Structure formats: C-alpha cells, structure tokens
Amino acid sequence: MQAENEFTDNPQPPGLSDPDQWVDLYGDYLFKFALIRLRDPAKAEDAVQETFLAALKGGKSFSGRSAEKSWLAGILKNKIFDYYRKASREISFTDLDFYAGEDSNCFVPDGPGKGGWIHELGPQEWASAGESLDNELFWKTYRDCAGKLPENIAAVFNLREVDGVASKDICVQLNISEGNLWVMLHRARMALRRCLETNWFAKR
Amino acid sequence: MKKLASIIRMLSPDCKEAVRLQSKALDRPLTGLQRIGLRIHLALCVWCTRYGKQIKFLRAAAKQGNRDLTANQSLSAEARERIKRRLQTGND
Numbered sequence: 639m640q641a642e643n644e645f646t647d648n649p650q651p652p653g654l655s656d657p658d659q660w661v662d663l664y665g666d667y668l669f670k671f672a673l674i675r676l677r678d679p680a681k682a683e684d685a686v687q688e689t690f691l692a693a694l695k696g697g698k699s700f701s702g703r704s705a706e707k708s709w710l711a712g713i714l715k716n717k718i719f720d721y722y723r724k725a726s727r728e729i730s731f732t733d734l735d736f737y738a739g740e741d742s743n744c745f746v747p748d749g750p751g752k753g754g755w756i757h758e759l760g761p762q763e764w765a766s767a768g769e770s771l772d773n774e775l776f777w778k779t780y781r782d783c784a785g786k787l788p789e790n791i792a793a794v795f796n797l798r799e800v801d802g803v804a805s806k807d808i809c810v811q812l813n814i815s816e817g818n819l820w821v822m823l824h825r826a827r828m829a830l831r832r833c834l835e836t837n838w839f840a841k842r
Numbered sequence: 843m844k845k846l847a848s849i850i851r852m853l854s855p856d857c858k859e860a861v862r863l864q865s866k867a868l869d870r871p872l873t874g875l876q877r878i879g880l881r882i883h884l885a886l887c888v889w890c891t892r893y894g895k896q897i898k899f900l901r902a903a904a905k906q907g908n909r910d911l912t913a914n915q916s917l918s919a920e921a922r923e924r925i926k927r928r929l930q931t932g933n934d
Contacts, residue, residue, distance in 0.1 A: 657929055669921075
C-alpha cells in the first residue's frame with residue numbers, strides 16, 4: 639500500500655521524540671481513535687501496539703509533534719482497514735439479512751397507503767436537536783444506540799460518517815459492492831435515527 | 843387534471859423509497875429525475891421531510907461524537923506498560 643512505501647523508503651532515526659515517549663505522548667489519543675472504530679478495548683490496544691511497532695520500523699523525522707501525531711494516526715487508520723478487511727472475509731460482512739426489518743417494517747406493507755410510513759412510526763419533530771449535541775446525557779444515549787449496530791454495519795458507518803471516506807474507497811478497501819454499501823448505510827441510519835428518537839428526542 | 847395527478851404520482855416515490863433516496867443522496871448525487879420526484883414527495887410528506895433533516899443531524903453528530911464518544915476512555919496502566927515493554931523488545 640502507498641502508506642507502507644512512505645515510511646520504509648527512507649529510514650531515518652526518529653525525530654522529535656523518543657519511541658519510549660510515544661506511548662505516553664500518543665497512547666491515549668490513538669487508543670480512543672481505535673476504540674471508536676473497533677469498539678473493543680482489547681482490539682484497540684492491539685491496534686495501538688501494532689501501530690507503534692510499525693512506526694518503529696519506519697522511522698522518520700518531523701518538524702513538530704502534530705506532524706508526528708498525524709503520521710501515527712495514518713498508520714493506525716491502515717491497521718484498522720486491515721482489520722476490517724480481514725473481518726469482511728471471515729464472516730458474511732454485508733450481512734444484509736440483519737436489519738432487513740429496519741428497511742421494511744416501518745412502512746405499510748400492502749393495501750392503500752402501501753409504502754407509506756406506518757402512522758405510529760413516522761419521524762417526529764426533534765425539538766432543538768442542535769442543543770442536544772452539548773448534552774452529556776445525549777452522548778451517552780448516542781453511544782448506547784451506536785453500540786447496538788452490528789460490527790460490520792458500524793464499521794461501514796464509521797468509515798463513511800466519522801472518517802468521511804468516499805463510498806468508492808470504502809467499497810474498494812472492503813471489497814463490497816456499492817449497492818451493498820448503500821443498503822448497509824441506509825439501515826444504519828434508519829436504526830440509529832429510530833433509537834435516538836425513541837430514547838432521547840421523544841422524551842424531551 | 844386527473845391525468846396530471848397520476849403522472850405526478852408516477853414520478854414521485856413512496857415513503858419507503860423516499861427515505862432510501864435521501865440516504866443515498868448523502869453519499870452520491872441523485873439523478874435529475876430522482877431529485878424532482880423526491881422534491882414532489884417531500885412537499886407533501888412531513889415525515890419524510892423530517893427524516894431527511896434527521897439523517898443530516900446524524901452525520902453532524904457522528905462527526906462530533908468522534909471527539910466526545912471516548913472522552914473518558916484511556917489506555918489502561920497495564921496496557922501502557924505492556925506496550926512499552928513490547929516496543930523495547932521490538933527495538934532490539
């Protein structure tokens with residue numbers, strides 16, 4: 639991969655900081671980064687360790703801490719992609735049956751009004767949604783709702799929404815079709831929206 | 843008049859399709875025809891209009907949550923030591 643070439647082509651002694659300091663300087667930051675995406679603390683710890691080890695091999699000099707931090711984060715991102723790719727081969731990654739209900743159970747199945755929202759399930763008005771983003775309790779609810787997403791759906795959602803990776807790139811990296819990607823994203827959004835409405839906005 | 847109404851009905855999606863289209867639109871532009879049909883539906887459907895706003899909100903929340911979600915999480919002392927040790931042997 640491109641990133642690999644970037645740091646093995648020109649081995650240099652580490653620049654600003656000593657690798658001994660890396661864990662103290664960047665450990666928490668990288669751990670949080672990995673934890674959001676991998677959701678399991680043990681996996682996140684492994685990813686962080688792998689990142690530091692790969693960085694050790696490469697070695698680069700930097701003009702500042704933030705450049706060093708970004709570089710490490712870049713290595714970690716690739717490690718996480720590797721993890722997703724491995725996972726996509728081992729299980730039925732697209733897992734389209736899961737949450738199939740999200741897609742169809744909210745809508746009138748037949749008869750007049752077919753395809754319309756079932757009355758009780760139609761999206762409600764979310765009063766002052768923006769303010770919720772400043773509320774710690776909201777984030778707890780968000781964490782719980784996001785935690786309910788199955789691993790593969792969460793992975794795709796995070797890549798797209800948190801990292802802003804282009805759909806095409808997600809498809810290439812994870813070897814899934816664009817059609818599958820859109821279905822997964824759609825179901826993630828349907829499920830998250832419903833969970834947040836039920837557990838947060840409906841109670842305001 | 844009836845014919846026009848049925849043409850309009852044909853052009854515009856139902857709610858199930860409208861939410862799919864709005865989700866898709868977050869990741870890739872819709873075709874002109876899809877956009878027109880969706881607009882017509884949204885003009886008549888408050889639920890789907892809310893849905894569109896809400897998934898945009900989800901996008902903003904996900905981005906921000908990147909910062910807030912793990913605010914209290916950190917590398918355990920044990921993991922910290924373990925990784926430091928591993929880096930030492932990796933360095934030899």
